[in-house]
Amino acid sequence: MAPHASDDTTTAGEVEEPRAGRRRAARYVVPVTVMGVAAATIGLVPALADSGDPDLPDITAAQLIEKIAQSDVERLSGTVRITTDLGLPNLGGLESSLASGALGGDGEGGSSADPSGRLTELVSGTHTLRVAADGPDRQKLSLLENAAEYSLIHNGKDVWGYDSASNEVYHATVDGPDASERREQRPPATPQDFAEEALRAVDDTTSVKVDGTAQVAGRAAYRLVVEPKQSGSTVGAVSIAVDHETGLPLKFTLTPSSGGSAVVDVGFTEVSFDRPDASTFEFTPPKGAKVTEDTEQDRERGDFGKPERGPKSEEDLAKGFDGLKMLGEGWNTIATFDTGSGGGLPTGEAGGDLDGFLGSLGEQVEGDFGTGTVFGTRLVNALITEDGTVYVGTVTKDALVKAADAGE
Template sequence: MAPNDSAETTGSATSTTAARRKAARYVVPVAVAGVAAATIGLVPALADSGDPQLPKISAQQLIEKIAASDTQQLSGTVRVSTDLGIPSLGGLTESFARSAGGDEQGGSSAAPKDRLTELASGTHTLRVAADGPDKQRVSILDSAAEYSVIRNGDQLWAYDSKSDEAYHATIDKAPDAEKRGGHTTPDGVPATPKALAEQALKAADSTTSVTVGGTAQVAGRDAYKLVIKPKQGGSTIGAITVAVDAKNGVPLKFTLSPSSGGKAAIDAGFTSVDFGKPAASSFTFTPPKGTKVTEADEAKTEKRAEKNGATGPEGLAGLDGFAGREGAKVIGEGWGAIYAIEAPGGGGLPSSENSADVPPAAQQFLDSFGDKVTGKFGSGTVFKTRLVNALMTDDGKVYVGAVTKDALVEAADAAN
């Protein structure tokens, strides 16, 4: 077992954005689910099978080992298990996710943002491959179908074998390419495992404890365990454990444990991994004959037309970019940061008496998902997952963070 050693880092809180006036009444809990799903972008992990004896290493040295890793070629199988405490969304998952595709992705069932929300619950098997920064493939497997996202140079394809639909974009039209500095794989699809650890360790200060928590064996590889914990109280995150390949510094395992206890909220990782060069065929794709293909420009045009006359919800996109919007503010710092904003139109949540404009399925979802709370701020509803919680007050204020219900209520009280 490697000895414990510590360093200081911090993670940045999830950013958010306002939904439109009518949507704001019931999009918040779904947006919370979306943020919880977005945390899966920090994944790979699987169960340990033994504690190998490895040379001593400090937390700082292990972080540097991750940063220095130059491994850009790999292939393997990843198993992802997610228990975010989200009630079953039923048909809402598909309907809201289709709305969340954004200007770039439109309504194609193959659009990456639509399909990657599946990873927000349950257990899934993924097949992954990477050959440098310009060639990646991620496939979600099930018993009768496969969904794949493939990038090869300036070409981005997504294909859903179940619906026989494909989505296609070139590098300058790929979703959120500019936001990610030209990193054109879709949201939630990591380019390399190294990128996952870089996200988890980004932005360091004194709000986080980082230690080496021993060793493990993952997918037949010896690894060190990097344990990341908040120093602050009130966070829903108990600890993040990253198993780092002892030889090449590649993260093999990512486990996020909630502060409330119980099984991991996210436990995902390699069951098998090969650091050799993947076959070139892994990154080639030609739509089968008869496949419905949606082009990025076409999807963008369709989505703009819909939005020009739309009055419905914008779905899971509700929290992206939230902190940077006019009128939004951050309460607290580090793991305890809470984002506050006035809901568009100043309206609170619908009740059974005033919910004529809310679909029955959405109202049922709200009723099952929220807890009524009161405080100096008045009254409101807290929507919970095991990681991200949101308080929407009856007068239309929204408080969101990876913090407990009590922390949200305290923040709302302090703001009034």
């Protein structure tokens, strides 16, 4: 019979027992600089649209999380659709310029095929991806665009990026970390990647339950719902559709506490667990293509030639910021650090224009701490005070002001 929604919820303490012996996931935090706030939220997603209500055996939340953890799917191919609505202002093409220009393309020595720039395009709008994988050493991701395609291919030690619009190629080599390390380092592209990030949030401040079933990409799935117990978070709920046979997350959904449409929606529209043809991962630069070789051997790079997605602990995070501290707990965690600028937004002749531009994107606030500017999306908010202190997290504006007032 199909599982029914239950008023009984599972918390971290109840989930830990079946996860004994496995590595604990790092605590979920969002400590990012203000200009990186939007990009850092792409690992969270929204609304499951199901077509049918499959009849499946009952399963508990703890059992379903264990099923996800034990999923060993390494071979698959399919189509993924991702829609992101962070509520960012229209910057008149600035986003794409930052992605393909500042990080590649027209940038000095860069390439429009460099994945470090191209994958940031997923931060807004709707995109269609074709994905394929055959174990830890062969993966391919293709971003389909209007009359063009961007492909990212990992085959053994070679990583290739190809932008058909500009006929540019990016090439790098990776010295193989083991499969588990590669999985941690690769850029998120599938519901499984997003689900793993969201499940790191599960602790005593979290409610977890099985809420019925869904039909996704032609496959029967359980619906796992993760919700903050605390008030003050911008996260409403995360829904994960889990394939009942393989335990692979097929769709990942995040809705904001403010209501409305989902912040991001990522899910398979087609999926096959057959082994992809070996030719899928073969690549030869087209005739006349501009090839850029990545020779920066001193960078720590993961799968697809991309730097690791993020620090693994608060101690690691602190290394990149001046006096980084984590305030609160669970979904209400706030990261605070000093920008070292001795002031808020840039001012004076050099910073005047930038001050006005950034100020127009934010909201001026006051409190016991003084004055500051809040920059917000539908998911992540950040406060910069007049003395250059930053408070950021998946919390409301009022929560940031309260933390600043406390002088923590």
